[in-house]
Amino acid sequence: MPSTSIAACPIPATCNWQPFGLPRRPANRTVVFRGFLEDTDQLKFVIDSRSEKAEQIEHQPWGEACWYFPNTREQFRIAGYLTLVRSSSADSEREIARQKSWQELSDAARVQFAWPHPGETRAEDAGAFSPPPPDAVSPLPNFCLLLLDPVQVDRLELRGEPQNRWLYRRDSSQSWSTLAINP
């Protein structure tokens, strides 16, 4: 996967991706990119199983991340299959990856998983947002790891005379091909 520019880029650790929203209504949000799953091209994100996103992903395990890097004026659109790794995952390798992602979070990021149910009417008890810090080793049950396994990358370079654009595609033998296309 032609991921070097992304992995090496120190700027935005956020990206936009969107699984299905309501039936036939795609949704979109900003999430923090957590690096690649070890020895793979799969992008890691973390989400709360109580959020709308989790259900959307199970209905529609396809997503597209869109990054724009203002400094280099490049856009990457990375489309692929989504896998949600819940606490009940029977896949031990993925469960280990889930635990590792939890351990790598900051305390401030971890405690959010102990906050009241996201998207529900605001909890009036201010203490609800100051729970005791959760265990730093064992993830809370609502903590999920989300994997995006890319099959297509559309890269647009706005800098250049004219702009440049490439389409990278992964075939069934897992090889990547590159095609220069019109911007």
Next chain:
Amino acid sequence: MPSTSIAACPIPATCNWQPFGLPRRPANRTVVFRGFLEDTDQLKFVIDSRSEKAEQIEHQPWGEACWYFPNTREQFRIAGYLTLVRSSSADSEREIARQKSWQELSDAARVQFAWPHPGETRAEDAGAFSPPPPDAVSPLPNFCLLLLDPVQVDRLELRGEPQNRWLYRRDSSQSWSTLAINP
């Protein structure tokens, strides 16, 4: 519509939105926000009718724009109905808005609509990307105005102890309601 923070924000004139991609596959891209349609809450974008987006929108006229403002650490997700105003639009007000959007573009932005078909194999003739500048008054036929008419805005303020989040919704009488929700 609670749009002040967006309209007033000088930073990112880009946003991510996604109509349908392939059947059941949402797509995502970065587009430039072109302001609001006069006297309305509708957000304006411009796109090329030859691009994939145009067809996707007609199949699925629903989209969600997602903005993240790094300076204020706010995320806005603006969901609503999409209207694509093509050169063949029978609505004279919208056609006027389309023409005005064309006239407001820079020369560099306008000439892109005279470039070779976006997404096709890269044109080998370098001159294809240096066509004569198109007329600055009358838009090229492939120039479309895209309108997003918002019905829901999800605003997340990451700054704050804890984070703050609000859901703004437009009802059938066009009134907006505000609900504080858990982040």
